[in-house]
Amino acid sequence: MIIPGNHDARNVGYKLYPDFFGKKHRVKKIKNAKIVALDTTVPDIEGGRLGRTGQDYLRKSVENLPGVINVVAIHHHLIPVPDAGRSRNLIDDAGDVLKLVSENYVDLVLMGHRHVPYITRLENTIMLNAGTLSSVKTRGYHGHSFNLINLYDKSVEIEVIKLLEDKFTVECVKKYKLTD
């Protein structure tokens, strides 16, 4: 599943995006995981916003059923992440979206944007920010990395994998129990 970032929406890219990659919001169920990918871009602006349409899409797409792992993916940040510079990285309606995420039992939120690998948990929601594997815009000593996520019935395992001297190295593994 692909979602647009700020660079994809720039220079009228938001008009090209659907022709190349499809709908800007999308949802997919894979076994017990419900993955909701949402477009938070605003053309020609670095920051983002989910907006009312996106919020409604999120509300309707998650499944509040036991055994279903709800995953939401957005490009921008829903919460501040360290080493990310000035706070223009949060989406404008972060407060409203956070409330939605909490009220609708979202288990995992995937974010990116500022290329900082970071994991934290807010109440029952794991907030996972991705680094970058291919961009030259790395931050400080974070270097290049990607996240490998293993979803089990009642738990999530996240591996942060770094590219060090042309070799992939597991930097850390975090395991979280999921609540019903």
Ligand SMILES: [Fe+2]
């Ligand atoms: Fe970005």
